[in-house]
Amino acid sequence: MNCKTLLVHLDDSAHSAARLAYAMEVAAHHDAHLIGLYAVSEEPVDPLFVHGENVWSRRREAQRSANETTAHTHFVAQTERAGVNAEWRAPGGVPTQAAITHARHADLLVLGEDDPKDRSAFVARHFLEDVIIGSGRPAIVVPYAGAVHPRMDNVMIAWDGGRESARAAMDALPLISRAAFVTVMTMERHSHHGEPAGIDVAAWLKRHGIEAGFATLSGVSGADAGTTLLNALADRHIDLLVMGAYGHARAHERVLGGVTRTMLQSMTTPVLMSH
Template sequence: MSYKDILVFLDGSTDNRTRLEFAFSLARAHGARLTGVDVNAAAAFEGEWAERAKSLSDTFHAGAEDSGVPVRFKIADRDAVGWKNFYAHYADLLIATQPNPEASGKVLPGVPEQVLMSAGVPMIVLPQSWKPGPIGRQVVIAWSPSAQATRVVHDAMPILALAQKVTAFAFDPLADQEDADVEMLREHLLAHGIKIAIDKWSNTGDLAPIEALFASRALEEADLIVAGAYSHSRFREALFGGMTKSLMQQFSLPVLVSH
């Protein structure tokens, strides 16, 4: 149970180095090939980004040599942007960073949100200015009995199988006598050799699901959130922009997300 083809988006931003380091470490852990896709827009080759943008291929291949990971390098078409030009359909997992307002116009439009919507492939989204650290040791699943949550759990199986601890966070869980929903999730994952703890949050109307998740005990030691991209619109906004500043400041964990 592992990812065999991982794709990382590359650009001239200061976040590129940590994103690339994480991509190599994940590919090495799963014995995967890593595809690097240059998604710089034409404007990236001017000004302060220029040197980093021009050296992406050299940087990528130097990292591959150091890590021993098999790689391939692609350049997205800067004039005809579409899913085919991002090569996302040919991977098991994508790696990107949250949109940064400072990168507007310097990264091809559609990365990462529109790629996620069209690719049919899960994506790990790293926070802006993320400091490198372990990902996937302590995992929290944002669970609901929905198609989005079910899809992302199955997409995350290779990471869940290697995790030291997995917790399912259930917001306002079904109130039947046996708590069948979360217990059946536990049994399903156990059939795959994955043990989970369960953290239930009763809905009192004070907090939205995304706010309850960030307030929960489950996230205290977590290093990765697994969540369906569009289960809650506020989660999508927090991940890709448009959310209030206070909630965005809380968004400091990588997220594995599917659409």
């Protein structure tokens, strides 16, 4: 994968600016074209009263238009200041499907972790996971908590031998080619006799010019795999985690794998996910 077209999701949330800054750094590093995709919730954020409905509706549309203008102005100002080749898109229609459609024409997505305390960050139910799983493109999910740095010097690849894990490692190659430290981390309980392990993945990476170490993450009593992995990220001061995104649709609801769900809810560092 060559990173020549990046797409960053923008909205009216407090974290949208940080997400844009992260995407611009990545785009500049790879001399890539940056698409700013503005997609916000279609659901009303205030109660709708029958009396005065037309007045309320007009006010809502006016506010939406003003918010989009503000976001667009910020996007143009920031990308021009950074010298990034960029374009703005604000498609209509159902936001999740619009995001998936436009994402399929990009090499890499930059999305934001859901912030339950910021209602402006809500786009649609399962928006984040639906875009990751439905787009067919790798996505870097940026956490909402704490300062986010676009450096990728210290990288961890979470390897479990599955299809999604292999896809994520391949998609990450152009991003981690200049990393100072790359660690292939396998989970103790996922090791099977005869299956390619961390040392085999490290050898594959070396043939791509990437020096990588490997380690096995032992389980901690009382902690699930996702929590154990989160602890390892903090202990090792990881800049980027690379992992597969596991999920499937059931009864019209997105059901995620345990580690994927934990990361999307509690991430502390940017995570590149592929499905």
